[in-house]
Amino acid sequence: MSDKNTQIADINDKMDIRLKNVRFSYLHSETGSVAALSDVSLSVRQGTHAALLGRNGSGKSTMAKLINVLEMPQSGTVLVMGRDTANDKDFWYIRRSCGMVFQNPDNQIVGTTVEEDVAFGPENLGIPTEEIRRRVDEALKYVGLSDLARRQPSQLSGGQKQKLAIAGILAMQPQILLLDESTSMLDPISRDEFLAVVERLIKEKNMTVLHITHDMAEACLADKVFVLDHGKLAMSGTPGEIFSQVKKVRALGLDVPVFAELAYEVSQRLGIEMEQQTLFSRASALAGIRKMLDFVADGKISNPLPGYCPAGIAKESRKVIEVSHLNHVYDKKDKPSLSDISFSVNEGEIFAIIGHSGSGKTTLISHLNGLLRPKDGEIVIFPKENAAPLNTRKNADVRQIRRVVGLLFQYPEYQLFEETVERDIAFGPSKMGLDPDEIKRRVSEALTLVGLDDTFLKRSPFELSGGQKRRVAFAGVLAMDPDILVLDEPAAGLDPTGRREILSYAEKLKKRGKTIILVSHNMDEAARFADRILVLKKGEVRAIMTPQQLFSDLSVIRDLGLVEPETVACLTELKEDYPLINTCFFRVEDAAGELIRAAARGGDL
Amino acid sequence: MMKDVSIGRYYQGDSVLHRMDPRAKIVLCLIYMIVVFMMTTAEGILATFLIVTFLCVLSAIPFSTILDSVRPIVFLLLFILVLNILTIRTGNPIVSWGFLKITDDGVLKAGLMALRLFLLIVSTSILLTLTTTPLLMADSLESLFGPLKKIKVPVHEMAMMMSIALRFVPTLVEETDKIMKAQASRGAEYDTGNILARARGYVSVLVPLFVSAFKRAEELAIAMDARCYRGGEGRTKLHVLHMRGKDYFWLILLASLAGGLICIDFYFKIS
Numbered sequence: 001m002s003d004k005n006t007q008i009a010d011i012n013d014k015m016d017i018r019l020k021n022v023r024f025s026y027l028h029s030e031t032g033s034v035a036a037l038s039d040v041s042l043s044v045r046q047g048t049h050a051a052l053l054g055r056n057g058s059g060k061s062t063m064a065k066l067i068n069v070l071e072m073p074q075s076g077t078v079l080v081m082g083r084d085t086a087n088d089k090d091f092w093y094i095r096r097s098c099g100m101v102f103q104n105p106d107n108q109i110v111g112t113t114v115e116e117d118v119a120f121g122p123e124n125l126g127i128p129t130e131e132i133r134r135r136v137d138e139a140l141k142y143v144g145l146s147d148l149a150r151r152q153p154s155q156l157s158g159g160q161k162q163k164l165a166i167a168g169i170l171a172m173q174p175q176i177l178l179l180d181e182s183t184s185m186l187d188p189i190s191r192d193e194f195l196a197v198v199e200r201l202i203k204e205k206n207m208t209v210l211h212i213t214h215d216m217a218e219a220c221l222a223d224k225v226f227v228l229d230h231g232k233l234a235m236s237g238t239p240g241e242i243f244s245q246v247k248k249v250r251a252l253g254l255d256v257p258v259f260a261e262l263a264y265e266v267s268q269r270l271g272i273e274m275e276q277q278t279l280f281s282r283a284s285a286l287a288g289i290r291k292m293l294d295f296v297a298d299g300k301i302s303n304p305l306p307g308y309c310p311a312g313i314a315k316e317s318r319k320v321i322e323v324s325h326l327n328h329v330y331d332k333k334d335k336p337s338l339s340d341i342s343f344s345v346n347e348g349e350i351f352a353i354i355g356h357s358g359s360g361k362t363t364l365i366s367h368l369n370g371l372l373r374p375k376d377g378e379i380v381i382f383p384k385e386n387a388a389p390l391n392t393r394k395n396a397d398v399r400q401i402r403r404v405v406g407l408l409f410q411y412p413e414y415q416l417f418e419e420t421v422e423r424d425i426a427f428g429p430s431k432m433g434l435d436p437d438e439i440k441r442r443v444s445e446a447l448t449l450v451g452l453d454d455t456f457l458k459r460s461p462f463e464l465s466g467g468q469k470r471r472v473a474f475a476g477v478l479a480m481d482p483d484i485l486v487l488d489e490p491a492a493g494l495d496p497t498g499r500r501e502i503l504s505y506a507e508k509l510k511k512r513g514k515t516i517i518l519v520s521h522n523m524d525e526a527a528r529f530a531d532r533i534l535v536l537k538k539g540e541v542r543a544i545m546t547p548q549q550l551f552s553d554l555s556v557i558r559d560l561g562l563v564e565p566e567t568v569a570c571l572t573e574l575k576e577d578y579p580l581i582n583t584c585f586f587r588v589e590d591a592a593g594e595l596i597r598a599a600a601r602g603g604d605l
Numbered sequence: 606m607m608k609d610v611s612i613g614r615y616y617q618g619d620s621v622l623h624r625m626d627p628r629a630k631i632v633l634c635l636i637y638m639i640v641v642f643m644m645t646t647a648e649g650i651l652a653t654f655l656i657v658t659f660l661c662v663l664s665a666i667p668f669s670t671i672l673d674s675v676r677p678i679v680f681l682l683l684f685i686l687v688l689n690i691l692t693i694r695t696g697n698p699i700v701s702w703g704f705l706k707i708t709d710d711g712v713l714k715a716g717l718m719a720l721r722l723f724l725l726i727v728s729t730s731i732l733l734t735l736t737t738t739p740l741l742m743a744d745s746l747e748s749l750f751g752p753l754k755k756i757k758v759p760v761h762e763m764a765m766m767m768s769i770a771l772r773f774v775p776t777l778v779e780e781t782d783k784i785m786k787a788q789a790s791r792g793a794e795y796d797t798g799n800i801l802a803r804a805r806g807y808v809s810v811l812v813p814l815f816v817s818a819f820k821r822a823e824e825l826a827i828a829m830d831a832r833c834y835r836g837g838e839g840r841t842k843l844h845v846l847h848m849r850g851k852d853y854f855w856l857i858l859l860a861s862l863a864g865g866l867i868c869i870d871f872y873f874k875i876s
Contacts, residue, residue: 098831409790
């Protein structure tokens with residue numbers, strides 16, 4: 001008996017986080033209580049990295065809050081480092097042992113300077129001044145922010161702010177790190193740096209990490225993956241176990257990493273049962289693909305479905321925007337934020353602008369509808385065939401330009417302000433002086449286009465979910481019926497399903513003849529959707545090419561400090577074995593087709 | 606860029622005044638305010654002018670920067686100057702033109718009046734706003750008002766609120782800029798169109814700004830909770846304010862100079 005008890009205690013010791021039959025529901029003013037978690041049991045071992053996946057609203061954040069004693073379960077128990085969160089005397093111990101990094105970097109920084117912010121936690125714990133000093137210096141050094149100790153937080157980049165958040169937690173010397181979509185607002189480079197710090201914490205400090213994320217590649221870094229669906233634990237296992245169940249993962253509204261998807265697609269086309277557990281990393285997925293392709297090459301599988309080669313030629317059509325020799329300087333002391341930018345956009349194309357944070361993307365697009373006026377250089381808009389061109393320099397043209405060029409900034413949900421969705425979407429059209437019937441028609445049409453029905457019209461935009469708000473904001477711009485749409489990271493921060501939907505609107509609009517300028521730092525998406533890509537680096541245009549041209553030479557990509565799309569990376573690696581592979585395919589289906597085609601032809605040779 | 610908005614007009618530096626304990630500076634600032642207002646004689650005000658100049662030199666801040674801090678009240682100064690010149694009718698007339706009469710006494714008194722206001726602004730800038738970061742100011746107010754905690758005044762909470770407000774000013778300025786641009790893209794007008802259109806333009810900025818400020822406040826509260834914030838009780842500090850020998854030295858020196866000024870003024874008043 002005592003033996004059994006020690007055994008249980010032993011398990012609890014090694015498990016840093018343990019949830020047993022946890023139930024939690026929020027009180028909602030209209031619908032009564034809404035279950036956020038129902039009957040969830042899981043555990044995370046000390047010093048391991050667990051990823052928590054699920055659609056928006058599936059209860060992920062709630063779970064993090066339960067662990068950090070920011071909420072209490074209605075039933076069931078939450079054990080953190082063997083201590084029950086329901087136990088009052090362990091409250092501060094648990095909270096001190098769990099550090100939490102939230103999604104929005106701006107809303108978790110308390111201090112007016114970087115070091116003050118790191119000191120905030122230890123100050124709360126009542127740690128002596130000299131010890132705080134030591135911990136602050138050490139934590140800042142660990143995340144690489146020592147040089148910025150006296151800066152104001154507003155002077156930091158998003159990535160630096162999230163590292164600051166980690167430093168603030170490290171200074172409290174916790175055992176558990178909870179990341180609540182901490183990487184979703186970061187650009188790829190900042191994200192990799194942030195994740196590198198997290199990996200080091202696991203290895204060097206033996207910390208336990210629970211990482212809530214929408215990024216499947218990030219989930220693959222974990223030792224264990226949990227998938228929540230409507231407050232229930234739908235799946236759990238190693239990344240390989242989870243992502244080999246492609247259909248199930250998709251049904252839960254999630255994605256699988258591109259390499260896993262590629263392996264799955266190849267296996268489907270060849271009708272070969274895929275080996276389980278091989279899909280946790282690119283290397284293992286590629287090994288799996290090689291095996292399958294060998295069947296094709298050896299002629300064991302005859303008559304594979306033919307792949308096809310999409311034409312990579314940009315459309316030739318008339319110009320709608322012409323930017324020539326645009327320069328922009330924010331502050332005389334600063335370096336120019338844009339220098340000698342020239343390019344033109346053609347009617348009906350999707351034109352992607354890619355570049356790192358701070359490369360001048362937002363400044364550039366702010367010029368396109370006259371929010372910023374060029375002091376040096378010119379931007380001319382050609383609204384319709386034979387219509388007079390509009391110049392953003394001319395005051396008289398600007399109003400017209402804003403009707404022709406619709407601009408949707410990053411995280412556009414903040415622009416909602418009216419009492420009802422209908423009135424909010426109607427804001428733009430009513431400014432254009434349209435008659436009420438026309439406005440009504442447009443509002444309804446825009447709403448349909450973003451996949452919401454008329455029942456939303458009378459609702460308040462503030463009670464919608466994040467993804468719905470995003471769509472209403474999108475509709476607000478669409479209702480102005482602009483010929484040219486500029487979309488700044490339209491899918492940022494959404495879950496995989498939300499991402500796919502928002503981006504599908506871009507394609508839908510293209511089919512209707514709209515011209516789309518898509519700003520993105522997601523290389524996969526830019527390559528997949530764009531007809532042409534403009535690469536912006538430090539305020540300069542470094543390349544304007546079709547995705548096929550741009551990604552056919554990886555040395556160029558590296559030179560620009562970019563990473564190639566995952567499909568290209570996979571194809572490039574497989575090219576070593578199958579030299580006939582053309583690496584420029586950006587859709588998984590196309591890439592799979594190409595692999596099979598190349599393997600089959602390789603067999604013929 | 607909007608990002609670099611700083612609160613207050615702190616001028617980065619490492620002078621005696623920059624390094625002085627902010628509480629000493631607040632006390633000195635009060636003393637000098639009182640002294641400047643007590644000055645009645647021309648000699649007294651001139652002496653104050655010399656001492657304030659000495660403070661300016663001590664601060665090692667360029668004179669142009671210091672004068673910048675007076676810029677917002679230039680019109681007020683001119684107004685006081687002109688009004689006094691025109692209304693003081695004692696002394697010998699210099700110009701007499703219709704009902705306008707300008708006297709030497711009027712010019713002198715008006716000049717002194719304006720100079721006094723000028724000195725008031727300069728001395729507070731030098732002693733406080735230009736040489737002290739807003740955060741230190743909040744800290745020292747918490748420390749100076751510390752005794753009020755005994756009668757249940759939430760001094761720590763107020764200081765915390767002040768410092769968080771300071772922290773979020775640049776964030777909200779940036780956000781305002783972003784929202785204004787987004788709404789302008791949807792056709793909102795802030796500087797053209799009739800009053801109604803403009804007002805509606807501003808509503809479209811203010812509503813989202815408030816909504817977002819509340820959301821930020823809520824998230825920040827959770828983040829503070831998560832970092833074990835539990836009010837001022839038992840809290841320690843990274844930067845503890847310490848009155849050191851040097852601080853006492855300068856406090857006493859500058860306070861005695863202020864005392865000297867009062868003596869000078871009194872001397873010339875009775876003679």
